[in-house]
Amino acid sequence: MATEVDRRRRPARRWPTVVLAALVALLAVVGVGALGATGAAGEIYTAPPPGVPVAAPAPAHDPAKPTVAIVLGPEGTNVADSLPPYEVFAATGAFNVYTVAPDRRPVPMTGGLDHVPQLDFAALDALLPGPPDVIVVPQLHAMDSAGVATVIRWLQRQRAEGRPLLLSVCVGAWVLADAGLLDGRPATSHWLGLIGLRRDHPEVRWQDGVRYVDDGDVITSSGVLRGVDGSLRVIERLRGPEVAAGAARAIGWPDYVPGTAAAIPRSSPAPPDVAGLLSAAYRADRPTTGVLLTDGVGEVELASALRPYTELSYLARPLTLSADGRPVRSRHGLVFVPRGDLVGAAGRLDRLLVPGAQAARDARVPVLPGGPPPTYLHDRPGFAFDGALRDIAATDDVATARWVAKTLQYPGPEPTLTGARWPWALTVRAVLIAAVAAGAVVLAVRLRRRRGPPPAAPRR
Known part of the structure; x- marks a missing residue:
């Protein structure tokens, strides 16, 4: 029969089990989640896939127009960093606009969209008497790859041979920073990307809460779709605000503000x-x-x-x-x-x-x-x-x-959204993972207690 002392000791004995169960539950939720997110x-x-055709005719070149080069990374390029700026410039009819890469192999974009670059670096160099007027740098996949290293060397050479206007989109600013082209300058990027950029590139004067930072021959735009704002700023400078406003209308961009790097809400987790x-x-x-x-x-x-x-x-x-x-x-x-x-x-x-x-x-x-x-x-x-x-x-x-x-970093008010308010099924899935992990700990502890302590070793 349990004594009063035994009853008092039981709650104290449960605390290590509760803490252990909570810790294991947390580790299970994080571990399973990390595996899912990584995959x-x-x-x-x-x-x-192998056998993808690489032949695609390049558009005609008009030497009277400024040339815009949208840089693509061989291992992958963010589709929303690269295609919207391309369409913004192309919609004006006032620029030669090309997608360019180290070579003309198909480049994978976000989600398995394969694009054949219009020019490789050598063809672009042969087409122009010097660097292109504008170089757009989106997010490139596999930043530590040989392909991105080739892009960085090409950017450094363009800057050494002339003064092209550089425009980064989102964490494309990381490419410019790695190339040493933002040292000592004010710049911006995606609100999530700024966490790592501030750590890895403290030599850059990072800013947030703005659509873009115009620092003369370098314009850095903030997250993803704000590359449209940066592109419109380039068009303003080279072709005037009326042409930029026409490009905004052509793509249905609802948030064009001419002549200034207007503020946007600061985002954080x-x-x-x-x-x-x-x-x-x-x-x-x-x-x-x-x-x-x-x-x-x-x-x-x-x-x-x-x-x-x-x-x-x-x-x-x-x-x-x-x-x-x-x-x-x-x-x-x-x-x-x-x-x-x-x-x-x-x-x-x-x-x-x-x-x-x-x-x-x-x-x-x-x-x-x-x-x-x-x-x-x-x-x-x-x-x-x-x-x-x-x-x-x-x-x-x-x-x-x-x-x-x-x-x-969506422009303006979001559209009217209707549907379930929260991902309840995923929430339940996470809770079940935690519950199963915690329950396994509690069960293991109880079974161990029922078996009692291990027998003492015999004395010699």
């Missing part, structure tokens, strides 16, 4: 961002989502079908398709190579996204046997990324859609 991140940039962590860590059943490429699709429209569903949200496993598996040409002449054809992939798809306002107007994509119905992202007017946010809110939840908008 999802590894799917963002995957090498193009906050409790609602847990929705993004849950999505990255515990969405093991990400749907295989076809992204149908069609001739004439806008470059911003195409980017909106990939970046919101992949990097920092990990909502889908995209598979780029065309109707017949052949390359397609975008609105302003970029060549993209799909990784499958619509009929052959139909049975593997959970969803099918169709970017492009023209495709939505035509609405000719068939519902194939065994395949999902098409979702037209751009069946309403407005900025192209609005459709992706509405789709994420309706298909997943509003909190995740708002996290995506925050990571994109």
Whole structure:
């Protein structure tokens, strides 16, 4: 029969078990989440399949126009850092705009979109008497790779041979900083990227809360879509604010402010961002989502079908398709190579996204046997990324859609979002992992106590 002393000791004996169970539960949640996020991140940039064609004609060159080079990294380039600036410049008709890379092999973009660069570095050098007038540097994948090292050397050579105007987009500022081209300068970048940039490059005077920092021959823009603001600033300087305003209207950009680097809200990690962590860590059943490429699709429209569903949200496993598996040409002449054809992939798809306002107007994509119905992202007017946010809110939840908008540094007010308010299924998944881990600890402790202490060793 338990004595009063025994009853008093039991609560004290439980505390080590409670602490151990809580610690193991936390480690299980973090460990499983880290494995999930690492696996999802590894799917963002995957090498193009062998046999992808590399022949794509370069556009005609007009020596009377300034030349803009959008730099691509051989191992991968952020689709939303590179395609929107390309379309902004191309929409003016006032620039020669080229995508360039160390060589003309297909470059993977976010979510498995393979693009054939219009020029390699050697061809661009042969085309121009000196450096291009403007060089745009987006986020490049595999910063420690030989391919990015080649890009950095090329940038350093361009600066040594002339004074091109450099424009970085998002953490493309990291490339310029690694090249030593931001030393002692004011600069900005994505609000998440600034955490590491301040640590690794204290020689740069980092700023936040601004769309871009114009420091003469270097303009650094903040996160992702704010590369549009930086591009419009370049157009203002070289072609005037009226041309820049026309480019903003052409892509439906709702947030153009001429003549100044207008402030934007300062972002930092906050409790609602847990929705993004849950999505990255515990969405093991990400749907295989076809992204149908069609001739004439806008470059911003195409980017909106990939970046919101992949990097920092990990909502889908995209598979780029065309109707017949052949390359397609975008609105302003970029060549993209799909990784499958619509009929052959139909049975593997959970969803099918169709970017492009023209495709939505035509609405000719068939519902194939065994395949999902098409979702037209751009069946309403407005900025192209609005459709992706509405789709994420309706298909997943509003909190995740708002996290995506925050990571994109979205312009102006978000579109009206309807759907579940929170990723409850993912929350329950995390809670169950913690509960199972804690329960295993408690069970192990109880079994050990029932068996009693190990027998003492015999004395000699």
